[in-house]
Amino acid sequence: MKTILVVDDEPTIRMLVAASLDGNGYRILEAADGTEALDLARREQPDLVLLDIAIPGVDGFEVCRRLKAEVAPHMPVLLLTGFDQQSHRERASQVGADGFVAKPFSPAALVTLIEHTLAAPAA
Amino acid sequence: MTTNARIQERTRPPNSSPGVTGQLDELQLLRTAAQSRALMRAGMTVLSELDEEALLTTALDSVWSLLRADLVAFFLTTDQEEQPRLRALRTPEGSQIIQGRDGAPLSLPLEVLASRVPVEISRPWRTSPLSRNGDILRSVQSVLIAPLDVRGSHLGALAVGKRGSEPFRRDHVEILSTLAQQVALAVDNARRIDKARLQERRTRDLLDSVADALFVVDGGLRIVYLNQAAAALVRQPADRVLGRPVLEVLRLLDEAGSSTPPEATPFPRAIKEGRVVTETAVLALGEPGSSLPVAFSVAPVKAPDGQAAYAVGIVHDVSREKKIERMKTEFVSMASHEIRTPLAALQGFTELLLSRDVSPSVQRDWLNLMNQESTRLATLIEELLDLTRIESGRMRLRREPVSIADLVSRVVALMERHEKRPRFEFCLREELPQVMADPGKLTQVLANLVSNAINYSPRRSSVRILAQRGCLAKLGTEHLGPLAEDGGVACPAGISVAVRDRGLGVAPGDLRRIFEPFYRAHPAKAEGPGGAGLGLAIAKAVVERHGGRMWVESSPGRGSTFGFCLPLDERSARRQDGDTRFESGPIADEGAVL
Numbered sequence: 001m002k003t004i005l006v007v008d009d010e011p012t013i014r015m016l017v018a019a020s021l022d023g024n025g026y027r028i029l030e031a032a033d034g035t036e037a038l039d040l041a042r043r044e045q046p047d048l049v050l051l052d053i054a055i056p057g058v059d060g061f062e063v064c065r066r067l068k069a070e071v072a073p074h075m076p077v078l079l080l081t082g083f084d085q086q087s088h089r090e091r092a093s094q095v096g097a098d099g100f101v102a103k104p105f106s107p108a109a110l111v112t113l114i115e116h117t118l119a120a121p122a123a
Numbered sequence: 124m125t126t127n128a129r130i131q132e133r134t135r136p137p138n139s140s141p142g143v144t145g146q147l148d149e150l151q152l153l154r155t156a157a158q159s160r161a162l163m164r165a166g167m168t169v170l171s172e173l174d175e176e177a178l179l180t181t182a183l184d185s186v187w188s189l190l191r192a193d194l195v196a197f198f199l200t201t202d203q204e205e206q207p208r209l210r211a212l213r214t215p216e217g218s219q220i221i222q223g224r225d226g227a228p229l230s231l232p233l234e235v236l237a238s239r240v241p242v243e244i245s246r247p248w249r250t251s252p253l254s255r256n257g258d259i260l261r262s263v264q265s266v267l268i269a270p271l272d273v274r275g276s277h278l279g280a281l282a283v284g285k286r287g288s289e290p291f292r293r294d295h296v297e298i299l300s301t302l303a304q305q306v307a308l309a310v311d312n313a314r315r316i317d318k319a320r321l322q323e324r325r326t327r328d329l330l331d332s333v334a335d336a337l338f339v340v341d342g343g344l345r346i347v348y349l350n351q352a353a354a355a356l357v358r359q360p361a362d363r364v365l366g367r368p369v370l371e372v373l374r375l376l377d378e379a380g381s382s383t384p385p386e387a388t389p390f391p392r393a394i395k396e397g398r399v400v401t402e403t404a405v406l407a408l409g410e411p412g413s414s415l416p417v418a419f420s421v422a423p424v425k426a427p428d429g430q431a432a433y434a435v436g437i438v439h440d441v442s443r444e445k446k447i448e449r450m451k452t453e454f455v456s457m458a459s460h461e462i463r464t465p466l467a468a469l470q471g472f473t474e475l476l477l478s479r480d481v482s483p484s485v486q487r488d489w490l491n492l493m494n495q496e497s498t499r500l501a502t503l504i505e506e507l508l509d510l511t512r513i514e515s516g517r518m519r520l521r522r523e524p525v526s527i528a529d530l531v532s533r534v535v536a537l538m539e540r541h542e543k544r545p546r547f548e549f550c551l552r553e554e555l556p557q558v559m560a561d562p563g564k565l566t567q568v569l570a571n572l573v574s575n576a577i578n579y580s581p582r583r584s585s586v587r588i589l590a591q592r593g594c595l596a597k598l599g600t601e602h603l604g605p606l607a608e609d610g611g612v613a614c615p616a617g618i619s620v621a622v623r624d625r626g627l628g629v630a631p632g633d634l635r636r637i638f639e640p641f642y643r644a645h646p647a648k649a650e651g652p653g654g655a656g657l658g659l660a661i662a663k664a665v666v667e668r669h670g671g672r673m674w675v676e677s678s679p680g681r682g683s684t685f686g687f688c689l690p691l692d693e694r695s696a697r698r699q700d701g702d703t704r705f706e707s708g709p710i711a712d713e714g715a716v717l
Contacts, residue, residue, distance in 0.1 A: 012468045012496060014493070016475075072210075082467070083456060083460050106474055107474050107475050107478075109477065
């Protein structure tokens with residue numbers, strides 16, 4: 001069973017992601033801020049991280065960078081954001097994110113993207 | 124002219140050299156040569172003076188000694204006055220420069236002063252217009268008057284008087300005419316220089332009053348003029364900048380922070396292309412890394428040959444505009460981010476509900492979430508509109524006398540049933556005057572502060588509401604730590620209302636930004652209820668629209684005091700509230716209050 005870490009300070013969004021993935025055979029872990037996300041990722045070594053950018057404390061970009069640099073270079077990270085701006089997309093790829101999901105999103109499309117990312121051979 | 128005085132025109136002698144007549148002896152020749160030298164010297168001395176008063180004083184002395192006169196007077200016109208008026212006078216008592224119109228000790232008939240040829244008056248005291256001249260004219264037997272003409276215009280007359288009964292000699296007329304010409308030329312020069320100086324000073328004052336920086340460069344791109352604002356812009360005294368290459372003084376940077384090639388900057392382009400160049404750029408300032416966004420407008424000044432001989436440029440500091448632009452972009456970005464989050468929940472759960480069979484209890488959970496998110500979205504949009512209305516000045520205040528005690532009881536009634544069961548304490552110790560305010564908007568402000576106090580405090584903790592005349596923040600009565608306030612807003616210090624909690628408090632770093640739209644301090648975001656972070660921004664804007672000021676004092680872990688001060692006008696200050704019902708509120712547990 002694949003483990004997915006969902007990081008968002010909005011409980012509603014975490015619930016939506018969990019509900020979207022429900023029934024697809026994933027184990028879901030949740031974190032509300034950057035520090036908690038890094039701790040959980042170190043401990044649980046999830047198969048994929050879905051990470052909101054605008055989280056309190058250490059922001060999503062920095063969490064992504066540290067995940068890649070310190071935790072697991074090949075752990076796929078999908079950045080989730082309500083800021084659908086070119087500059088955010090550029091920074092996402094700079095910090096090594098594997099994908100970019102803009103809010104609002106379609107749950108079905110999100111599930112497809114997660115499956116696709118997990119199936120892709122590790123870079 | 125019906126006068127006893129003999130007035131006759133004195134023509135200048137024909138232009139004949141002494142040799143032609145053959146009548147002049149050696150003595151006469153020597154005298155003429157000496158007179159010429161003296162005249163030349165006098166002329167040089169007078170002409171070298173650039174100040175009108177100084178040259179008149181010098182001229183009085185020259186005429187006095189050259190003609191052995193007993194009276195010398197200059198009558199001059201001015202820009203404001205067409206009639207010549209006595210300006211300088213020498214008598215045996217001494218010289219004087221006459222200021223102003225009144226009390227001139229000597230006057231002569233206007234037709235004499237206006238004459239364009241020399242005129243002699245014998246026994247001048249006998250003429251009726253002259254009779255009021257008293258002693259000065261009474262002392263002389265004849266007066267010789269020469270016109271002060273220069274460059275075709277008549278500046279007035281030079282008058283010389285003698286005590287002896289002999290008429291003036293021909294060479295006296297000649298000398299006086301020459302001296303008059305020289306003085307007229309000198310006066311005219313002095314006046315032209317004066318006018319030019321005045322004009323220059325006016326231009327300089329005018330250019331220095333221009334609020335934008337102004338530079339003038341020559342064809343070789345050297346700075347030939349800069350105004351005060353320009354010196355302030357480059358942070359150097361003007362005399363250190365004059366003459367230096369403009370490209371050295373105004374270094375421009377591109378967006379990445381590296382220097383723009385000189386030929387691409389506005390001054391060289393305006394000169395080379397011969398047209399106005401307007402553009403925005405980043406100006407590097409003295410210290411490394413410090414820069415300023417500016418807007419250039421540089422126009423070439425063309426010489427008769429059509430080539431740009433100079434360029435004049437205005438450099439306008441646009442940092443304020445840039446900041447506003449950045450804030451607007453940020454606001455739109457934050458607003459759309461805040462809208463997208465509840466929208467994501469609404470859209471996502473709708474899609475899930477439509478695409479799956481879910482149990483009624485899960486359906487219910489999701490619908491509850493959607494309901495909560497749609498309420499949040501509606502509130503957010505309402506707040507966004509509120510804030511935009513206030514900031515664009517479209518919010519109308521319906522001002523009426525508002526009693527602070529009523530305001531507090533209204534807000535407390537709203538908040539008493541809060542699920543966290545707060546305990547309210549009041550400290551409204553003096554009889555407070557009413558304020559002129561919009562009661563609805565003010566209720567919204569206080570409700571926001573009280574609800575924040577409850578939300579960021581533990582359950583059943585106390586929230587204290589204080590109100591008094593003067594500024595509670597300045598009095599330091601509730602001093603909790605650094606005071607954050609908007610430096611640009613003066614404290615009206617009429618009456619202040621504050622809400623103190625014993626909650627989380629705000630970190631000093633967050634304190635500065637807590638009134639910014641969408642700004643939410645970290646613990647507030649993590650532990651408080653969901654909100655876009657617009658409440659305090661709206662409260663602050665409403666208070667400021669009332670002419671008031673918002674402030675906060677806080678200490679992490681100890682709590683916060685948020686307060687506002689409102690101005691009192693004379694009318695409301697006299698109208699006592701008379702309501703002190705909170706005075707005996709449950710404040711005793713605090714010991715000394717205030």
